[in-house]
Amino acid sequence: MVSLYLHVPFCHKKCHYCSFSSCVAGNEVFPTYVAALKQELAGLAATCADRQLKSLFIGGGTPTLFPCAVLAELVDFCQALFPPLPGVEISVEANPGTVNAAYLSGLRGAGVNRLSLGVQSFNDQELQVLGRIHDGTLARDAVQAAKHAGFTNINLDLMYGLPGQTAETWQASLQQAISLGPQHLSLYQLTIEEGTPFHQSVATGKIVLPDEEEILLLDEITAKLCGDAGFMQYEISNYAGYGYECAHNINYWQNGEYLACGASAVSCIAGVREKRIGDPLEYMRRIKEGRSVVMESECLSAEASFRESVILGLRMTKGVQLQRLAERYHIDLAKYYGRTLEKLLNLQLVELTNSHLKLTAEGRIFANRVMAELV
Ligand code: SF4
DSSP states (O other), rough: EEEEEOOOOOOOOOOOOSSSSSSEEEEEEEEHHHHHHHHHHHHHHHOOOHHHHHHHEESSSOOGSSOHHHHHHHHHHHHSSSOEHHHHHEEEEOOOOOOOOOHHHHHHHHTTEEEEEEEOOOOOOHHHHHHOOOOOOHHHHHHHHHHOOOOOOEEEEEEETTTOHHHHHHHHHHHHHHHHSSSSEEEEEOOOOOOOOHHHHTTTSOOOOOHHHHHHHHHHHHHHHHHTTEEEEEETTTEEEOOOOOEEEEEEEETBBBEEETOOOOEEEEEEEEESSSOOHHHHHHHTTTOOOEEEEEEEEHHHHHHHHHHHTTTTTTTTHHHHHHHHHHHOOOHHHHHHHHHHHHHTTTEESSEEEEEHHHHHTTTHHHHHHHO
16 A cells, blocks of 8 residues: 655745745746656656555645646545545645635546645734735635535644734634534644744744743643534644545554655665655756655664654654554563653653554643654
């Protein structure tokens, strides 16, 4: 079974907080990039024994900068190389500022069955501070258009902990999101990454972020609103209606294998993690010249992979399945972590049941600190 990720590294403009691998490029490079992606895909498929497609995720960047017909063709191309399993999940990330009703109908018609809209906020002032290309009205319109196009699995990305955000504005954005009837919500706390305009603005005091106490209040609002609306928190930042958890991402959190194509994309197959070159122009050049696009290759030891499985698995509310871990690595979790685990158990940051190791509610708040102990 194959989980496949395609990276589209282009955006209309860079958002002020963004450290993702994306750049602003003219439409004229898109055909060459798509041709390179297809070439890499065909090469990958030729080396793949089991090609049945379980999930396809086209992310970015902004995949919806491509004309709809181009994305549709890419989806077709993938399915021709990797025959889809029944119930295959095909996700596309979309920026509300780049789609309309016809575009979304085209995507749905092409077999895309999960749409992930990067809304971030419904508050125009916050969207402006973030440097997004859309406002709240466009975001609302995009969700409605997606529903009319027949999407029944829609994710909305929202961010909290924004400069100038208050409990009231976060509550209003989240309420607005929920009232639009999505099946899935990804709610990320803003992190300030080096090299972004936000990093500079925080350093110079031009923008001020909510403090820890204010963040805790936003977390409480999230828990209350999502819980009341029937969204289950199945991962630290992800909430879903029953049966709408993202299969593609669950595979990452279970430390499963995944294929990937495109500039900066990372794959992990048979314990070997490969990161592709980030510069799209260099990526296209190398593909054209028949050279490898892999920039870093890392062969994970069983122990390193075991620790990753623990850290990633703890992100999920269910936690890490102990039997699965033991069968995969033949390592005893309690013995391996010894005193470290005892300390976390005593602090009630993690909980060990017969079947799982998981974060407690308190542990979820301090997840980064818990994971730093177990990494
Ligand atoms: S649209 Fe997404 S990937 Fe592009 S710059 Fe903004 S945050 Fe980054």
